[in-house]
Amino acid sequence: MSAMARPKPRRRSSRTASPFWAALFVGPNVILFTVFMVIPLVWGLALSLYDWNLIYAPRFVGFDNYLALMNDARAVNSVVKTVYLLVLGVVPTVFLSFLLAVLINTSFPGYSVFRTMYLLPIVISLVASAVLWKFMYDPRVGPIAQLLSFFGVSGPNWLQDTTWAMPALSLVIVWLRLPLGIILYLAALQQVNPQLLEAAEIDGAGPWAKLRHIIWPNVMPVTLLILVLTLRGIIFDSFDIAFVMTKGGPLNSTDILAVYIYDLAFAQLRLGYASALSTVLFVIVIILALIFNPPRRRPTNGDTV
């Protein structure tokens, strides 16, 4: 992402590779990458200008698919729902992983067991966690309803409620994505210059002031990285969770782009129209990537290099 190729001094001619060796090292990958990645990407863009259902010959329709999208209430809804899920997923992931990383950036006897607990969600697949959480959300025998009734609260039927289904999905996604954020923040916290913290302490800064004015600004580049990785992760992963847990329901309240695209392409076989919607998703990703341009430099920790 950040490290673009800086021109290297070409003084050592011994590392000039003959076409044979260069082709041997990069050739297989380049061929595979071109056929199964680059060509499909370009093809997908082209396909969005056609009307095709796999049975009849593709018919060129220009920008009709895109025009139709604007009048398709379900398409508009799916864009809104995708953005909603991103907000519900990204914000808690970033803040909670920061706070938890600060919390567990310590050591005590038996510490590693508890650190493993924080990182454990990383091992479970999206589908497995979807099945598990569906059971957790069960309004009758699920532990969440049980805990709430402990406090005299009668919770909704989370996944069947148009208001609560999306927050319920986002909780699963946050739970799954916290470990990566914690790992990245833990690495960043090791880089914070302890002298800065000592100096702040001498100046009378309390824990909150240190957190807010020393640690948080110093890990800002990692925060941006986590932001980008989480955005990317949620766009990539949300299909598995939403498709298994709610199938876009109830009443399209969790009908995110990935679910609608799947439905269009593989259930309704409207491949051109689905490709147009994929392109919309692509554009959203590019916009997000431009807004949250990943950091170009490592954190500057006061006077350390």
Add this chain to the structure above:
Amino acid sequence: MSAGHHWRRRLHVSTVIFFGLVMAAPFYWMIINSFKSSREVVAYPPTWWPTEWHPENVWAALAFLEPTAIVNSVIFTAIITIVQLVLVVMTGFALAKMQFLGRGALLGLFILTMFVPGQVATIPTFILIRNLNWIDTFMGLCVPIIAQTSFGVFIFRQFYISMPNEILDAAKIDGANWGQVFTKIVLPLSGPPIAAYVAVTVLTAWNMYAWPLISTTEKEMRVLPLALAGLGQSYSQTPPNIAMMAVLLSTLPIIIFFILCQRYFINGLGGSLKE
């Protein structure tokens, strides 16, 4: 140490333990429910500890998961990890250390595609696989996933950039060719990033759902996440205790793998920091 400091330390440790338990709570729920009887698992109010343990649920869950799904998942994960590793190590090395025509353009291509969501290419890739008659084959299942090499190429290029040129040059002057330099000098020094990459790739491949869902139709070609997904459907006839046991069994290999190789996971995932 002052009493106040001592007290704060205790509070800190308790908070760490508390949130650790919260994060792990879904796993606890999965484990206890996978050993309950079919009656107890749906009883109201739910029990927080099984009144009796039913280890024989393992057999019912294994019968549900089917040996073929387990075998398919192992093959799928192994092929993707091994082939992709070979490709990304060699390409990453070449982009870092070899000088050849088009190197800059190639690197730019890999970096550009790193953040493209897979869904954008899914539909054309499906059509391509269908035209190749690769639906319901391991080729169709694995090759498009193997081809997603941009991230790995980037990671290994970053690693090899920091490798000193002198060791390569010395070998080249002694008359070694690129193949010898790579196998005799470079690979023996590449253990840590390879371990990290393998850890992360195994995890990703083992858990993959969307592409197997699209590229296979026959039951014989199902991988574990596909078998599991059926348990999430409302029409699922499988009782929740067997469902939880199936989830537990399918996750167990990765949990063990994770606990054994935690260091490599953390290096591999934290590796995106090291630029």
